[in-house]
Amino acid sequence: MTFPVVGMVGGGQLARMTHEAGIPLGITFRLLSDTPQDSAARVVNDVVVGDYRDLATLRAFAKGCDVITFDHEHVPTEHLRALEADGIPVRPGPDALVHAQDKGVMRARLTALGVDCPRHRIVTDPSDVARFAAEVGGFPVVLKTVRGGYDGKGVWLVRSEAEAGDAFRAGVPVLGEERVDFRRELAANVVRSPHGQAVAYPVVESRQVDGVCDTVIAPAPDLAPRLSAHAQEMALRIAAELGVVGHLAVELFETRDGRVLVNELAMRPHNSGHWTQDGAVTSQFANHLRAVLDLPLGDPRPRAPWTVMSNVLGGEYPEMYPAYLHCMARDPALKIHMYGKDVRPGRKVGHVTTFGDDLPDVIERARHAADYLRGLIDE
Numbered sequence: 001m002t003f004p005v006v007g008m009v010g011g012g013q014l015a016r017m018t019h020e021a022g023i024p025l026g027i028t029f030r031l032l033s034d035t036p037q038d039s040a041a042r043v044v045n046d047v048v049v050g051d052y053r054d055l056a057t058l059r060a061f062a063k064g065c066d067v068i069t070f071d072h073e074h075v076p077t078e079h080l081r082a083l084e085a086d087g088i089p090v091r092p093g094p095d096a097l098v099h100a101q102d103k104g105v106m107r108a109r110l111t112a113l114g115v116d117c118p119r120h121r122i123v124t125d126p127s128d129v130a131r132f133a134a135e136v137g138g139f140p141v142v143l144k145t146v147r148g149g150y151d152g153k154g155v156w157l158v159r160s161e162a163e164a165g166d167a168f169r170a171g172v173p174v175l176g177e178e179r180v181d182f183r184r185e186l187a188a189n190v191v192r193s194p195h196g197q198a199v200a201y202p203v204v205e206s207r208q209v210d211g212v213c214d215t216v217i218a219p220a221p222d223l224a225p226r227l228s229a230h231a232q233e234m235a236l237r238i239a240a241e242l243g244v245v246g247h248l249a250v251e252l253f254e255t256r257d258g259r260v261l262v263n264e265l266a267m268r269p270h271n272s273g274h275w276t277q278d279g280a281v282t283s284q285f286a287n288h289l290r291a292v293l294d295l296p297l298g299d300p301r302p303r304a305p306w307t308v309m310s311n312v313l314g315g316e317y318p319e320m321y322p323a324y325l326h327c328m329a330r331d332p333a334l335k336i337h338m339y340g341k342d343v344r345p346g347r348k349v350g351h352v353t354t355f356g357d358d359l360p361d362v363i364e365r366a367r368h369a370a371d372y373l374r375g376l377i378d379e
Helices: 013-025 055-062 077-085 094-101 103-112 126-135 161-168 225-242 284-292 323-330 359-374
Strands: 005-009 028-033 046-049 067-070 120-123 141-145 155-158 174-178 182-192 198-200 204-209 212-218 246-255 260-266 306-313 335-338 348-356
Touching: 005 013, 005 055, 013 028, 013 284, 028 055, 046 055, 055 077, 067 284, 077 094, 094 103, 094 225, 094 260, 103 174, 103 260, 120 126, 126 141, 126 161, 126 174, 141 161, 155 161, 182 225, 182 260, 182 284, 198 225, 212 359, 225 246, 225 260, 246 284, 306 359, 323 335, 323 359, 348 359
Parallel strands: 005 028, 005 067, 028 046
Antiparallel strands: 120 174, 141 155, 141 174, 182 198, 182 204, 182 246, 204 212, 212 306, 246 260, 306 348, 335 348
């Protein structure tokens, strides 16, 4: 019996955890990694080290793969079209993925579909930023490079025309957006297969620190049922309209007047879905694999009333393993997921998940473990 070969471009922790989800299914996993030291390259057997921006490298990697998918959105669109022309299924395809690669394209398409977004437009220079600010009620406004930004990189909150210059130094188009007065950030995670089957996970609350996801609570506490259903329906509609195959994360602002606005899209497994590894019947990683292989999708329902995921960031103490003794003894139900990365201050090196019936207790357990592993607390 021949099992399919899934080729994943990108060797980060998302690829590592997707590979883990495919092991019970007997799926052969092939990886295109920037370096042999990348998170997934440390555990995957079949690794090609090369530059995903080089078409010849991509083509050589894709030979023998039944489908190509990604742990990041940075592969040039024209290269993906070339792979499709070679007869290699690319999931999500370039026509869908461009909406996660290019914020200008994404905003234009979502606006055309009638999806609620922050007020926005492409701005050309600092003086144009000042004009845009006047259009949306004044400074501050948010500036984003249309390509390449993530985890707060390529994003600026500017309070005056004089502060706007940095955004234009890279020489790439810049998107201006109004600063949304939001109550909190949410995420709606859905998965869609080539034949149109789709599932939606519970809408979660995503808490950010310095532009980086810190903690995710599933489901989002005190979220009105109508708003939760609206967010799920909107994410499913976006997936269908854009032709997404695989996992789609729709990052949202919940406004103080009871609306949800789309902030960002990601067409791959996403940090806001890591809780599903331990907290859902079928994880985002397993369902992403099922989708790209056009297998029936798994049950997205939660296993417990509450699940909390907290990211473990690198601190001043590079040796995290000794902290396991304390964390595991204190909380036998704790789940620790480490990415095999060298520890550097501020770098995502793992995450922990907790679950249970009492939300304050579940949050405290997750935060304690993440802080202890980082060395921020010692008891």
